Amino acid sequence: MTKTIGLIVGSLRKASYNRMVAQTLSELDASIAFKWIELKELPLFNEDLEAGDGPEAVQVFKAAIQAVDGVIIVSPEYNSGIPGVLKNAIDWASRPSRSSVLRRKPFGLIGATPGGMGTVHAQLQTRHILESVQAQVLPFQKLLISQVHTKVDAEQHRLTDEKTKEYLQAYLQKFVHWIDHVPTLD
Numbered sequence: 153m154t155k156t157i158g159l160i161v162g163s164l165r166k167a168s169y170n171r172m173v174a175q176t177l178s179e180l181d182a183s184i185a186f187k188w189i190e191l192k193e194l195p196l197f198n199e200d201l202e203a204g205d206g207p208e209a210v211q212v213f214k215a216a217i218q219a220v221d222g223v224i225i226v227s228p229e230y231n232s233g234i235p236g237v238l239k240n241a242i243d244w245a246s247r248p249s250r251s252s253v254l255r256r257k258p259f260g261l262i263g264a265t266p267g268g269m270g271t272v273h274a275q276l277q278t279r280h281i282l283e284s285v286q287a288q289v290l291p292f293q294k295l296l297i298s299q300v301h302t303k304v305d306a307e308q309h310r311l312t313d314e315k316t317k318e319y320l321q322a323y324l325q326k327f328v329h330w331i332d333h334v335p336t337l338d
């Protein structure tokens with residue numbers, strides 16, 4: 153059956169390299185339906201706003217995660233950590249804590265940076281955070297894209313480096329396999 157994969161970009165920047173990577177990822181396999189799940193409308197997390205159904209943007213965000221078979225996050229790293237907008241989004245999605253849309257949801261993590269460390273710190277932190285809310289993060293795999301500015305066509309908003317596209321393709325295949333094999337134990 154056709155898999156539906158949500159794409160979350162951890163940068164709000166218009167010319168985001170991570171968005172270019174996500175765009176290219178979304179064009180690699182026509183048999184997969186990709187859905188963009190955006191962060192820019194989410195308010196800052198505040199428990200006071202959780203009364204009732206909560207803010208509409210949050211409801212839309214959670215419903216989008218609920219609707220997909222898995223989510224791939226493509227994110228930069230800020231100051232050796234997870235970007236605030238991404239952490240904010242995860243905090244919203246993690247509620248209510250025992251029955252959140254993140255529970256058992258398969259997640260993949262990809263990151264790109266003009267720097268040399270490929271967002272490794274942010275990815276480790278994001279994995280830790282997602283696992284703490286019982287999301288199912290693809291194990292043993294890291295896709296770290298360094299020197300990303302040398303691997304894109306910025307005007308076309310696409311990643312163009314062939315080797316990196318091969319890594320993306322391989323990651324995607326493993327992620328789709330992971331969706332079908334996530335453990336069902338609590």
Ligand SMILES: Cc1cc2nc3c(=O)[nH]c(=O)nc-3n(C[C@H](O)[C@H](O)[C@H](O)COP(=O)(O)O)c2cc1C
Binds near residue numbers: 164167168171
């Ligand atoms: C506040 C701030 C902190 C940053 N810290 C890091 C960092 O720790 N590691 C890193 O590789 N790049 C860091 N960068 C550079 C980002 O990787 C770079 O701005 C990147 O292009 C952001 O991703 P985007 O192109 O998807 O928006 C930082 C950038 C900003 C604005």
